[in-house]
Amino acid sequence: MLVLEKNAQSEVIEELVKTYGNSRSSLLEILQAIQKKYNFISDFAQQEVARLLNIHPVEVYSTISFYSFLHSKPIGRNIIRLCRTISCNLKGQKNIEDAVKKELGINFGETTKDRRITLEYTNCLGMCDVAPAMLVNERVYTRIDPETAVNILKEIK
């Protein structure tokens, strides 16, 4: 990482620590904010957070690796989460999965070459009555079928 980038990230993280507090209980909020801004939490960011919160960096890394929505490796600009739990599964989630994989040319867990989209599975989104459901970043799309899912993907920048 370039020194300029590092300094910029440092400043951002210091602001976040000022906003959310510098105790361990603000760790998740800070990590979520960093994830949102940079699409992942880089090792430099992890060390900065550890330094400012006075915890060990391995604890930051451990916490990030525990939660599905936090990543310590870069992901695409947009993240698609397709629910694969039983209610969505009953309503044709498999077909949507195949269509999406075909459209993007990647498997679940991977990112497209142009870093536009990362595909991930997720578990029950709480949209079981309007299944199948899919999260695109934080927007939720319900009652989708293979065609609408592919259309949604086409619209994403």
Next chain:
Amino acid sequence: METIINTQKKRGGPVLFSRYHPGDGINKALELGRENILLEVKTSGLKGRGGAGFPTATKWMLTAASISDKIFIICNADEGEPGTFKDRVLLLEYPELVFEGMVIAGFTIGAEQGIVYLRGEYEYMFKSLKDYLEQMRKDNSLGKSICGKADFNFDIKIYLGSGAYVCGEETALIESLEGSRGEPRNRPPYPVNTGFMGHPTVVNNVETLASIPHIITKGGEWFRKYGTDKSTGSKLFSVSGDCDKPGVYELPWGTSINELLEVVDAKNTKAVQIGGASGICVPKSQFNRILAYEDAATGGSIIIFNENRDMLKVLKNFMEFFVEESCGQCTPCRIGNVKLLEGVEMIEKGEYTFAYIRNLKELAKTMQLAAKCGLGQSSPNPFLSILENFRDEIFNPSRNGGSNGKE
């Protein structure tokens, strides 16, 4: 898709969805005072609506009696149980019930800080909930000197989760709030004694808190009129799966499964999963069972399967869910769930022996007793109930083209 709070849409229901005027609950609560609030909640017989069913009045009384400089009330909005979406509806359409319930709870137990742990998947409603709270502060229902009562200060903060089902467990939730991995703690001591940052904490489900304003305004006796002896009041059932009218239904406890299936227009039903992935799978022969703590209890998730569904695939889906969502701390859950999933896959391929399946069933029973938290204790439930109730279908020799299990 509902991204904004929709307080116009009103559903029908005897208790939670009955008529309520925002603000009434807090005013009545402040009038009644702590002792009487506890009395009303006790009379109502309200039990935790998240699935565990712990008497709410007891939880509040234990916390109210503890001596500490800080007490917390946490609203568990980490609704992750497959098939449950009632809290989504409550937060989007009835936020007044939930937040006023929190204020009343805070008043009763002596808390000054309320926390809502909102699951990361519900991030789309984060902003509108924050705006609603801001409006409550403007209306003096939140913040300093609520409704004019000088010594009652209470505020609510919303924390977002980050995609972990296990954080719905109360001690894992508290661990997550403290910035650690969401791994459940050793209990005892329970959160009512030592919870968030070591202070007494009450963790209540969204629906439990939403019931409070109704109980306060209409009285505990009124609440008792619905439901059964041990399961008072009504329950929000999130119905999904093979039925014509999926959605959230408020029905009194004591409704039988048959009655529920009629309400939601379910046809050709073979099985009903009650209680989500951690619940039991009920076959047709038992559809006369009633939904209540005395018989088939649930946090509200009802998933309906018709005749065409392969119950083994359903079981596999559940076990895959648990393998992924287990926190990995304790041995029985971390490795046990993997072994149960492997067992299901063996049955799928037809490469099993009945002796090994018996071993797995014994393991499942051990997990129910020895796992550290509710996840590990209830993940064997679908395994045991589906293998038990759908034995013929699953161990059918004609599955897998003729290869069957060896003894």
Next chain:
Amino acid sequence: MKYLIHPETEEVMEKNNESRTPVSQQPFEITKQVEKDSVGGTVSVQINEKKISVPFGTTILDACKMNQIHIPTLCNHPDLRLGGVCRICVVDVEGMKTLQTACTFPITSSIKIHTSTPMVRKARRHIIDLMLSEHLGDCYTCVKNGKCLLQHLAKEYGVDSFTFGHVTKPVYEIDKSSVAVIRDMNKCVLCKRCVRTCIDLKEVGALEAIDRGDKTHIGTFLDKPLADVICINCGQCINRCPTGALYTNDPSDEIWNAIDNPKKHVVIQTAPSPRAAIGEEFGIEPGHSFTGELNTALKRIGFDKVFDTNFTADLTIMEEGTELLLKLKKALVDKDDSVKLPQFTSCSPGWIKFIEHFYPEYLDYLSSAKSPQQMFGAIIKTFYAKEAGINPADVVTVALMPCSAKKFECNRPEMNASGFKDVDYGLTTRELGKMIREAGIHLPEMPKSGFDDPFGEASGAGLIFGATGGVMEAALRTVYELVTGRVVPFQNLNIEPCRGFDGVKQASVKLENCVDEYKFLEGVELKFIVAHGTANAKKVMEMLRKGELNDVHFVEIMACPGGCLGGGGQPIPTSAEIRKKRAQAIYEEEALLPIRKSHENTHVKYIYEKFLTEGPCGKLSHKLLHTHYTKRGRFIS
């Protein structure tokens, strides 16, 4: 922060607020002393058929231990916070739906406990089966063969088949990057003892659980190899690991080769802590020193010479003591502000790596004296080789240490003052125990013998280096006498304020009626601090940072709890009790020695006359016996 209130006595049990451990996971300490027959503050419970009375808040496990009822454990360790993750110790508490772990459940009311019902036995068996199904059990080639807790449990519970399968191929690559600690995650049972040790007990923070569910594994920051992160090599994690997932980098094959090679002159120096603990490797209970027996065993194995590290411990006292006096002179006479006081000891390599990583800006406060091990290496390959007429290139120096970090220390690039690698191999107590058994020797039965010349028998001051406070005590015995011409004003030369297991000890001794050379110290209250365990080292460094140590002159820091006797190479298991017994053995052995002050060691006098003729801190001393330190990264190496 209050935890529980006894319903009758209304006594409030408090928990330690300073620890990083969440309050609910701290082992419960009863704050009030409970008399034997007192009624208040105790609870009566029934365990199996026994009716017993225990202090309020005792865990079921402790209650059972006090009453000779056996409950198997795995993740529980007396030094660490509560685990409750392996679930082996589950018991049946009447009235509770699920089984409860005995190690975490505090007894607060009259309950009935059953420790061996059919369900309990089945549960324990299943848990062992599950652990075995994911554990790569190649016991024949495992370092823990015969000493593994998992093996022990499998035997105790009559495991006769792999009910849930068995791993035959490794999943993880063994991390051999570090020269001291090796990690084999294929054998890990995720008891988290290493995590609790590294983060809570040591506050170093190199290991934690990574990922979730069945993908959970113990890893370092960004899953880097251990050598690339801030691991200080203290080996405390190895001491507590129940299986063979963590072990030291064993050089015994190379040492055997050297011994068997007729061209090589293999010399071993032995430290006091291994001698106080090696009996435990042969089934003797802790608290017995086997110095004489070990000398014989080593000679029979084939070492050409056996030297006593206490000799260079005495030398360290001379060098470091002189360094301190020179610093004090600069500060008090020359009024030189650049002098860094207090002076920190530098013989613990775990502590050195700790300060290099976490407090690199304070490296100037460290004494520049090497550790006794490294001083000896330099002396052997120069002075001894010359006196014995041996080519130093053919000399192989082995150091028997209680310490895993010594392996890192002898490999430090600057440790070649003799022109060769000063110390070739660091050998731990456990590894030497293995070598002795390989040679067919049963140590306790050996006749006693002495150490070899020209370094002979050392003083008692050198011996007590093994216990926390030992370096300080040895230094005071010499410095006080040098400065005042009198013996330290403590009975029998036992400086009690230095002894004991308190985390941070502070004391002082007044220097009065000094000799002419040291008149500048007249009336000075020589203040000193002794700390053991890096968590306490951290406390002391924070005090330094805040400027609270301005009037302190000398600080002794040992990285390991209890000092070197609790080091990462010492016999397993370890506990506060065991360390106390080892300390007792050391102090008892020392009290019987004829010479108990470093400056009275005749061999030390000899080497200053013949070799290091400029005296302590002279030019040759600086070249051979002093070193410099390296600033390292705060988060990664």
